[in-house]
Amino acid sequence: MTQTPLRKPIRKAVFPVAGLGTRFLPATKAIPKEMLPIIDRPLIQYAVDEAREAGIEQMIFITGRGKTALIDHFDMAFELETTLRDREKDMSVLEPTWLRPGNLVTVRQQVPLGLGHAIWCARGIVGDEPFAIFLPDELMIGSPGCMKQMVDAYNEVGGNLISVLEVPHEEVSSYGVIDPGKADGALTEVKGLVEKPKLEDAPSNLIISGRYILQPEVMQVLDGQGKGAGGEIQLTDAMARMIGTQPFHAVTFAGKRYDCGSKIGFVEATLAMALEREDMADEVRAMAKRLLG
Ligand code: UTP
Numbered sequence: 001m002t003q004t005p006l007r008k009p010i011r012k013a014v015f016p017v018a019g020l021g022t023r024f025l026p027a028t029k030a031i032p033k034e035m036l037p038i039i040d041r042p043l044i045q046y047a048v049d050e051a052r053e054a055g056i057e058q059m060i061f062i063t064g065r066g067k068t069a070l071i072d073h074f075d076m077a078f079e080l081e082t083t084l085r086d087r088e089k090d091m092s093v094l095e096p097t098w099l100r101p102g103n104l105v106t107v108r109q110q111v112p113l114g115l116g117h118a119i120w121c122a123r124g125i126v127g128d129e130p131f132a133i134f135l136p137d138e139l140m141i142g143s144p145g146c147m148k149q150m151v152d153a154y155n156e157v158g159g160n161l162i163s164v165l166e167v168p169h170e171e172v173s174s175y176g177v178i179d180p181g182k183a184d185g186a187l188t189e190v191k192g193l194v195e196k197p198k199l200e201d202a203p204s205n206l207i208i209s210g211r212y213i214l215q216p217e218v219m220q221v222l223d224g225q226g227k228g229a230g231g232e233i234q235l236t237d238a239m240a241r242m243i244g245t246q247p248f249h250a251v252t253f254a255g256k257r258y259d260c261g262s263k264i265g266f267v268e269a270t271l272a273m274a275l276e277r278e279d280m281a282d283e284v285r286a287m288a289k290r291l292l293g
Contacts, residue, residue, distance in 0.1 A: 007158045010151055010213055011058060012125070013051045013132040016118035017044065018064035018109035023262060032067045033261070034136045038269050039277070043260055044070055045096055047136035054147035056132055059099065060125050061106045062118040071106055074099050114232025120222040128216050130154075133235075138210030139269050142255020146211050150251050153187055154213050159247025160239065162190070163211040165257055172202040176236040178250050179203035190248040195229045195236035206250065208236065209257050215246055 021033030028036075034044040048059055061070060074097055084091055107121050119133060132147055140146035140163070150161050164178055177197055181189030192203060212235075221238040228234035242248065258272065259265035274284040 007155060008130055010054070010056060010130055010132050010154060012060060012129060013056045013058070013134055013147075014060045014062060014119055014122045014126065015044065015047060015134050015136055016062045016109075016115055017067060017070055017136060018062050018112050018118050020112055021261075024266075030066065032070050035069050035073065036260070036266070038139065038260070038266075038273050039280075041096075042073065043136045043139065044073065046139055047134040048074070048099075049096055050140065050145040050147050051132065051134060053145045054132070054151045056147070057100075057103055058125075059104050060122050060131075061104065062109050062121050063106050064109050064112060071104070073097055074104050114227070114230075114234055116222050116225060116228075116233040116235040116238050119235055120219060120233070123219040123222075126216055126219065130213060130215050133212040133214065135210035137259070137261035139258040139260050140209070140211065140253060140255060141258070141273070142253060146253045146255060146257075149186070149253060149255075150211060150213055153249065153251045157187065157247060157249055159249065160215055160218075160242060161213040161249050161251055162239070163209045163253045164188070164206045164250040165209045165253055166205055167207050169202070169205045170199065172205055172207060173197060173199055175207035176234075177202050177204060178206045178208065180206055180250065186252045186254065188250045188252065190243060190250050192243060193236050193240040195234045206252075208250075209253060211253075212239075214239070215242075217246065218242060 017032060017034045019033065021028035024033055024036065035042045038046070051059060063070060081091065081094065105125055107125065109118050109121050142149065146163055150163055154161055173196055176193060176195045178190050179192030181191040194201070194203065218238055221241050225233055225238055228237045258269035260269050271288070275281050
């Protein structure tokens with residue numbers, strides 16, 4: 001009988017939210033991009049819900065100046081809660097914002113030097129455990145959720161995992177791209193990674209899509225790593241250097257992904273989610289038809 005080797009469970013998730021959100025200015029001048037709502041839930045809420053569904057307990061936010069709304073969102077709101085209770089209003093809408101005391105940790109990145117640098121800022125809290133990463137501006141809608149699918153895959157193969165999806169070849173230059181090896185169902189071996197390749201250099205059209213499970217050794221790789229594409233310290237470069245030293249797989253996400261870091265992606269997500277909601281789908285469909293003439 002073969003025994004599945006014991007793997008350290010994924011208990012911690014890092015949410016890098018220190019970016020400047022320049023594509024959404026001026027909306028993101030005073031509020032973080034991750035607080036922009038898709039209908040009535042901010043992006044960060046979708047990501048935290050996805051983490052909880054995957055069994056993750058501790059949320060680590062990598063923040064910067066002007067990001068306190070993100071922390072307030074998951075704090076008690078005394079006046080609001082008291083008023084709702086006094087007026088006998090439904091409190092259940094606030095439930096997703098309540099985290100167990102101690103389960104939200106924040107670290108300041110100080111200077112937004114890139115995604116790799118943001119993750120490295122969590123090294124003291126991550127310690128020697130494998131951990132998940134969520135880019136909250138990538139909205140992943142699936143059942144089970146994307147991270148749950150990845151944790152299930154992690155329990156099979158261990159090591160490092162990234163979520164990937166296929167895009168038209170002409171779009172690959174905006175993303176991190178994998179060099180795929182052997183595939184088995186949704187799992188694909190990763191032989192190499194390249195951040196924002198030129199079209200002719202792209203090893204595939206499978207792009208990294210905002211969810212990761214990484215081993216803590218990535219922090220040592222990031223330590224002292226220089227700048228990469230776009231003059232930023234790139235997580236993709238650090239992961240690429242780990243390939244060959246540890247198992248590395250991609251999980252093709254069974255679900256829908258919306259790039260809410262771009263305006264068009266954000267509008268698409270809003271419309272798609274509204275059309276999924278029982279409380280508004282009919283009205284939204286009628287409204288869209290009217291607008292389209
Ligand atoms: P983006 O590349 O989307 O950058 O970062 P951005 O600043 O959020 O948005 P634009 O491009 O200026 O409009 C991807 C993720 O990495 C985080 C961002 O917050 C986002 O979740 N990030 C990026 C950091 O936390 N720190 C950084 O130095 C860079």
